[in-house]
Amino acid sequence: MSSLYEKLGGEAAVDAAVDNFYRRVLKDDRICHYFDGIDMERQAAKQKSFLTMAFGGPNNYTARDMKEAHAHLDGLNDTHFDAVVENLGATLKDMGVADELIAEVAAVAETTRDAVLGRV
Amino acid sequence: MPTVEFEGNLIEAEDGETVLSALLRHGVDVGHGCQAGACQSCLLRAPAAAPPTAQKGLDDTVAEAGGFLACMAKAKDVPSATRFDPDYFPTYAADLVEKRALSATVLLVRLAVPELPRCPGRFVQLTGPTGVRRPYSVATSALDANGLVDFHVRLIPGGEMSEALLQAMPGDKFSIQGPYGKCCYRPGEPCAQILLIGSGTGLAPLYAVATDALSQGHTGRIEVFFGASSPEGLYFLDELRCLAASYPNLAVTVCVDAGPLEGQSLGSPLQHALQAIPDMADTTVYSCGHPALVKAAQRQCFLAGASMKRIFVDAFEPAGRA
Ligand SMILES: Cc1cc2nc3c(=O)[nH]c(=O)nc-3n(C[C@H](O)[C@H](O)[C@H](O)COP(=O)(O)OP(=O)(O)OC[C@H]3O[C@@H](n4cnc5c(N)ncnc54)[C@H](O)[C@@H]3O)c2cc1C
Ligand code: HEM
Numbered sequence: 165m166s167s168l169y170e171k172l173g174g175e176a177a178v179d180a181a182v183d184n185f186y187r188r189v190l191k192d193d194r195i196c197h198y199f200d201g202i203d204m205e206r207q208a209a210k211q212k213s214f215l216t217m218a219f220g221g222p223n224n225y226t227a228r229d230m231k232e233a234h235a236h237l238d239g240l241n242d243t244h245f246d247a248v249v250e251n252l253g254a255t256l257k258d259m260g261v262a263d264e265l266i267a268e269v270a271a272v273a274e275t276t277r278d279a280v281l282g283r284v
Numbered sequence: 285m286p287t288v289e290f291e292g293n294l295i296e297a298e299d300g301e302t303v304l305s306a307l308l309r310h311g312v313d314v315g316h317g318c319q320a321g322a323c324q325s326c327l328l329r330a331p332a333a334a335p336p337t338a339q340k341g342l343d344d345t346v347a348e349a350g351g352f353l354a355c356m357a358k359a360k361d362v363p364s365a366t367r368f369d370p371d372y373f374p375t376y377a378a379d380l381v382e383k384r385a386l387s388a389t390v391l392l393v394r395l396a397v398p399e400l401p402r403c404p405g406r407f408v409q410l411t412g413p414t415g416v417r418r419p420y421s422v423a424t425s426a427l428d429a430n431g432l433v434d435f436h437v438r439l440i441p442g443g444e445m446s447e448a449l450l451q452a453m454p455g456d457k458f459s460i461q462g463p464y465g466k467c468c469y470r471p472g473e474p475c476a477q478i479l480l481i482g483s484g485t486g487l488a489p490l491y492a493v494a495t496d497a498l499s500q501g502h503t504g505r506i507e508v509f510f511g512a513s514s515p516e517g518l519y520f521l522d523e524l525r526c527l528a529a530s531y532p533n534l535a536v537t538v539c540v541d542a543g544p545l546e547g548q549s550l551g552s553p554l555q556h557a558l559q560a561i562p563d564m565a566d567t568t569v570y571s572c573g574h575p576a577l578v579k580a581a582q583r584q585c586f587l588a589g590a591s592m593k594r595i596f597v598d599a600f601e602p603a604g605r606a
Contacts, residue, residue, distance in 0.1 A: 182592070183592055183593075187586065187587060190587060204582055204583065205592070208592045209324050210323055212318075212322035212323070213318035213320065216318065216322055221320065223318050223320045224319040225317075
């Protein structure tokens with residue numbers, strides 16, 4: 165059995181997804197203010213870390229890392245989290261990824277919810 | 285067992301272990317993040333032995349200086365490494381050859397820097413005879429046998445480097461460190477559309493990128509959008525006109541915020557670029573000059589479809605704030 169990350173196409177899939185996903189986030193009024201004023205190239209690199217993780221790819225982030233990475237985002241709540249997952253799904257759809265795999269990606273993202281929202 | 289010499293200590297690694305893992309295991313405090321080659325937090329330097337597989341996605345200058353991502357490098361490939369310190373870039377002697385007014389406020393500064401690698405459009409740190417040090421972008425694409433390099437410097441009244449340049453005489457000794465940055469023409473896609481958006485002396489690197497592209501046989505469209513707040517802030521217009529006349533694939537739109545003269549458009553160069561090219565999916569974008577313009581161009585061009593990997597910018601941040 166190949167992993168979710170392999171089924172999605174690995175690093176190449178992350179590369180292919182990053183522009184589409186980041187563009188969606190910047191255009192999404194619900195969450196774009198969290199990404200304002202951050203250096204865009206640094207941010208694009210972090211988006212790749214995010215996608216690699218959500219695609220079930222190699223990473224060593226712990227729940228604590230996720231909590232710390234998002235701790236400075238004032239007022240971050242479930243609505244914002246849902247918006248990110250929604251954008252992620254839309255990106256994967258654009259790339260022609262099957263619905264079952266999109267659901268698997270959403271499930272991976274879901275495992276980080278409490279950490280990202282600082283509830284752990 | 286492989287070993288990595290890090291800042292004078294010999295770090296023993298397991299077979300197949302990454303440099304990062306070995307360092308962390310030995311309690312060496314180096315920055316790290318995703319440990320998957322994406323976030324670039326664990327950048328280190330190995331001048332002679334940076335493994336190319338651990339350099340993916342790094343800035344050209346960083347890779348050239350031996351930068352590599354510790355999480356992507358096997359310890360057996362890296363006998364020694366240090367932290368990445370930007371001061372490692374080479375310094376070159378530079379003699380002032382000529383200075384000449386391009387307009388009432390812009391000075392052409394020509395230096396002989398025989399050792400400098402060819403780097404049209406990228407920027408260097410220029411140190412003057414008085415010791416003042418500021419970044420400037422290379423305006424020339426040709427580097428002849430004498431290594432003549434041109435810079436366009438907007439004179440800031442009372443500015444330290446501005447004053448030093450006004451005082452300077454041919455023969456004066458400067459030095460140059462670098463080059464830095466990513467604003468350079470990349471051969472390989474000769475038919476792609478290139479969009480150059482700049483204000484003020486941001487024209488210098490854009491002119492270098494355009495002439496470099498043309499001299500390397502670029503056949504795709506090259507669209508230049510150049511602006512200033514008023515017509516007095518513009519310069520180099522004859523040279524741009526000449527270039528457009530010689531190369532049918534190059535077009536120039538000159539913009540001002542107020543009081544346009546004949547042949548000039550009202551508005552910002554970014555606004556005109558977005559109108560002319562609403563879909564930038566296959567466009568390579570360069571933007572240099574005023575920080576507000578450059579940051580807006582980076583964002584708007586990305587939203588208009590340009591790939592993040594194909595947007596190259598240098599914001600001319602004043603010293604002390606960048
Ligand atoms: C990557 C990069 C590339 C650059 N390339 C070029 C280039 O090719 N050509 C070029 O002319 N400049 C370029 N600059 C800007 C340049 O480095 C200096 O900041 C500029 O020349 C002023 O230096 P100075 O020593 O004369 O003035 P300073 O002594 O640094 O400044 C004097 C005062 O003027 C203010 N000031 C500085 N710049 C401006 C400005 N533009 N408008 C209004 N006030 C200002 C300062 O805040 C300060 O209060 C570049 C900057 C960067 C970061
Ligand atoms: C869906 C689950 C999420 C995961 C798995 C995730 C993952 C990540 C990762 C891996 C990083 C990089 C950390 C680093 O190495 O520095 C990061 C940074 C960031 N995340 Fe998330 N994230 C999630 C949700 C969100 C949400 C909901 C928001 C806000 C709407 C958000 C906003 C940010 C911002 C702004 C940064 C960058 C901070 C900076 O650059 O300093 N994230 N995230």
